Amino acid sequence: MLQIAKELLGKILVTRFDGQLTSGRIVEVEAYNGVIDKAAHSFGGRRTNRNEVMYADGGVAYVYLCYGIHHLFNVVTHSKDTPHAILIRALEPVKGIDEMLYRVRKLKLDNSLTRGPGNLSKALGIFTKHNGLSLRSKDLYIGDDGFEYAKKEIAASPRIGVDYAGDDALLPYRFYVKGNPYVSGKIK
DNA sequence: GAGTAGATCCTCT
């Protein structure tokens, strides 16, 4: 599971909504470990309408609205009935930067465009209606251009914003590219 | 520059 999280770093996340193609290279992820992770929605086998998608086969998107403001984009990674997911926290913009800037009402590119899960979802045009969408569809997919980060460029740390999860909040399930300006800097 | 409070709404109890 953690292996998959690391492999996602360096991949290209592509969306094509409203005829606008936008994409970015994944530079920060967090792993959520199914039923034994207090920080995961699926902890203890909880299964509701909201997180039903986590129990699907891997390769679909799990999109969820948090704090009424932020859309969080996850990749379901495991097989049916095993609710593992990887939260995409940050991207480095690749294509469609003008379109992304328009979506977040910015005039010029800066590091905050795709830093943090709320911002990156907004920049890519991802909303809750994309929940459950396959990542092999033509409008939303993860590409691989052969690029990968060296092991020494990848660092691990505790996850962000999951203080309520007790001991599990300290697990080093967050992976990011060292020195990349799009990685969110807040470490609690 | 650092720390804190407020925003804001869907989902589950």
Next chain:
DNA sequence: GAGGATCTACTCA
């Protein structure tokens, strides 16, 4: 009816 996988802005030093 309460709280959450967050971000931003504003205050204070």
